[in-house]
């Protein structure tokens with residue numbers, strides 16, 4: 001590829017070109033054996049995934065959203081339950097409690113690392129306790145843009161209030177907190193293999209990771225219609241939420257390269273830091289927390305952000321705004337929040353954030369071109 005080629009926000013073609021013989025062979029093996037549902041590649045990938053994260057169980061499923069849904073179902077979350085979730089996140093985090101009849105209680109985020117603010121969590125839990133209408137059940141923490149949330153501080157609030165902690169690690173698989181990898185940071189962790197996520201399939205997919213064997217058994221049952229020991233013995237209400245064999249085969253190939261890709265993403269992030277830290281707010285680094293760099297997200301003054309994005313587009317640099325609207329102001333969820341002004345940090349961030357191209361195949365000249373365009377766009 002030439003350095004003059006258009007810059008991709010996420011370059012799945014470059015990745016396929018790098019692993020093509022392995023991926024083609026893996027897909028053809030599935031086409032040949034024909035076990036398209038729960039074929040041997042699913043269990044093999046689940047074992048490799050659990051091993052990568054350092055947990056006992058990984059249960060593959062049909063998407064990151066279904067991973068979160070299955071986690072909540074296995075916990076028995078339902079009507080009358082409060083699930084604390086960040087206001088600044090992807091829709092699925094808020095959607096899943098609502099699908100189960102539970103109530104999402106939004107929590108504001110930290111302005112620097114974009115993740116749930118543990119001090120605000122403590123305030124929101126206290127408010128729910130004081131109101132007495134809902135039963136606080138758990139915290140669904142998102143690791144936004146790939147950076148693990150502050151699980152130690154969240155766990156402290158949670159355990160003081162008898163709450164479970166669940167991780168929405170759709171963006172952070174491959175990250176770590178000290179020696180513990182994402183997947184091992186909460187009682188249960190849901191992740192996504194949407195193609196553009198750090199570990200992406202060629203279609204939808206997801207997984208739940210946990211150390212708890214009974215919980216893993218419940219997840220395996222839920223993803224297959226709530227089956228018991230025998231196939232047509234239905235012991236709970238479940239879903240059809242399995243991971244396709246072909247996706248598992250592709251993911252197995254990509255997982256073997258994943259540690260190198262995470263290192264490459266870190267290299268891209270460092271290069272951006274060095275080139276941009278004097279002109280924009282680059283992502284903060286937290287002691288001991290390693291991001292999977294799903295996104296490299298800068299902050300700009302709210303009155304300049306959209307013009308900068310337009311100038312970058314003109315210069316051939318694709319960008320994205322994750323996210324333009326916080327959860328409590330989405331029309332579908334407004335009833336569960338206190339409206340404008342109730343989540344000041346999340347509301348401000350929606351006007352300030354801009355994500356730059358981020359993938360492991362960005363070349364040094366491309367990074368220099370992007371950084372140069374950013375410097376001119378904000379000058």
Ligand SMILES: *Cc1c(COP(=O)(O)O)cnc(C)c1O
Pocket residue numbers: 063064065066089090092093142168170171191192193194204205206
């Ligand atoms: C992508 C994403 C999801 C949902 O994953 P899907 O596989 O698209 O269903 C959930 N939460 C967050 C934070 C995400 O970024």
